[in-house]
Amino acid sequence: MxxxxxxxxxxxxxxxxxxxxxxxxxxxxIPTFGDVCAYVMRYEVGPVPVGRIALFGFWWWIGWHFFAR
The missing domain is CATH 1.20.5 (Single alpha-helices involved in coiled-coils or other helix-helix interfaces)
Known part of the structure; x- marks a missing residue:
């Protein structure tokens, strides 16, 4: 497995x-990975940077599952 x-x-x-x-x-x-990240990072709902929070959450999840052993 x-x-x-x-x-x-x-x-x-x-x-x-x-x-x-x-x-x-x-x-x-085709957009590059950097272009996609920049687009996501710009996304906001009012004053809340939702894209940045989502990207931070994604990296936290990756770190928790693959690097915290």
Whole structure:
């Protein structure tokens, strides 16, 4: 089961690299990872920076599940 999880994360990482590479090609209409993060970070509801809170929560979840052992 461990090897299936490792293979799944490896496939996800490879897909991420391929999409990022495709986004950086000349004339591409695919947004880069940085563009997507910038768009999410700008999202606000009134004075509350909902996008920043969501991104912080996402990184907290990643850290809790993968790095807090």
């Amino acid at each position: 461990r090897y299936v999880a490792i293979a799944g994360f490896t496939v996800a990482l490879v897909l991420f690299v391929v999409v990022e590479w495709a986004a950086r090609r000349e004339g591409s209409r």
